[in-house]
Amino acid sequence: EDGHTLKAWYPSKINTHDFYNVNIRYAPVVKVSLAEPIGLRGVIEQWLDPIRGIASIATGRSQPLHSLKVRPDGDDGAPWNLAQVFGTALTQAPFDSTAHQVDKAGSILRCAADGVSLLDLVRAWWRLKAEQHPLIETYGGMLHARDSHPRSRFLLLIQSLEGMHGHDTRDEFEIRTVQHVAMRTEVLATLDGHLAPRQKQFLKRSVSKEPPRSLRAALEAAFDLPDEFTQTRAALEASLLVNRLVAEDDNLHPLDAIRVARNGLAHGTRGFDAYDLDQVNEILDRLVRAHALRLLGCPPAIFGRLAMPPDR
Secondary structure, eight states, X not given: OOSOEEEEEOOOOEEOTTTTSOEEOSOOEEEEEOSSOOOHHHHIIIIIHHHHHHHHHHHTSOOOBOOEEEOOTTOOOOGGGOEEEOOTTBOOOOOOOXXXXXXXXXXXXXXXXXXXXXXXXXXXXXXXXXXXXHHHHHHHHHTTOSSOOHHHHHHHHHHHHHHHHHHHTXXXXXXXXXXXXXXXXXXXXXXXXXXXXXXXXXXHHHSOSSOOOOHHHHXXXXXXXXXXXXXXXXXXXXXXXXXXXXXXXXXXXXXXXXXXXXXXXXXXXXXXXXXXXXXHHHHHHHHHHHHHHHHTTOOHHHHGGGSOOTTO
């Protein structure tokens, strides 16, 4: 309805031996026709970043951009009016999208086969960015990070899930906050006259003006996905990191073990083996990607493919 059109295709094999003796074949191309002209920054923010982000979420790895061509406003469609854009994020490298490479990429989303509109996904990305959704902002920001340490990746994945839960339950939390502040005021008033000024000041500083938040509740909510994710949760609870922490405290719930690990890493009071963190990161990454695709409007059958296979 806004006049935008978006097409993606794999052009037929093109031989250009007569000119430069090069051979480009099956290169994936996305063509965007705009209802109104926009600046280069708008092209990057509204089209390149979302499309690259969607492709990266679908494949689980940062996807490169090989080239960008734009037409000036008022262009008559002549091929010589195409302008080539150069930048550090544009590789300008040859790309041969063979069947082997497509399979190797392991995308869990194939728009044509799944009946999903890429343009609808881009529009959903715009909406989530406009409302500053924490999962898209946090996870979207880490999609293209290079050589992230398992420690930082673990913390960012947890932050993505916790931020999503906070965003989804913000109305409920506001109600709880009002009730919490009222009870806090009542308790402090009741104790007035029974405490020394120093004791009262300590109590006022120590009792938060917000109700407590629970990472366990956020993780419980995050696993509210298709039944296939029952195995994914079981894999998380059986991970080496969780088992080591539960072994230290028999009363510790497996999901609370993730909280203990997060607090230790965030505050610098504990460290954990990189392999143990990587094992958990793989599971959390599947969970975050599933919710990203859910938020973008993909049907459950698509993001359900991210669940851990039964034999793992």
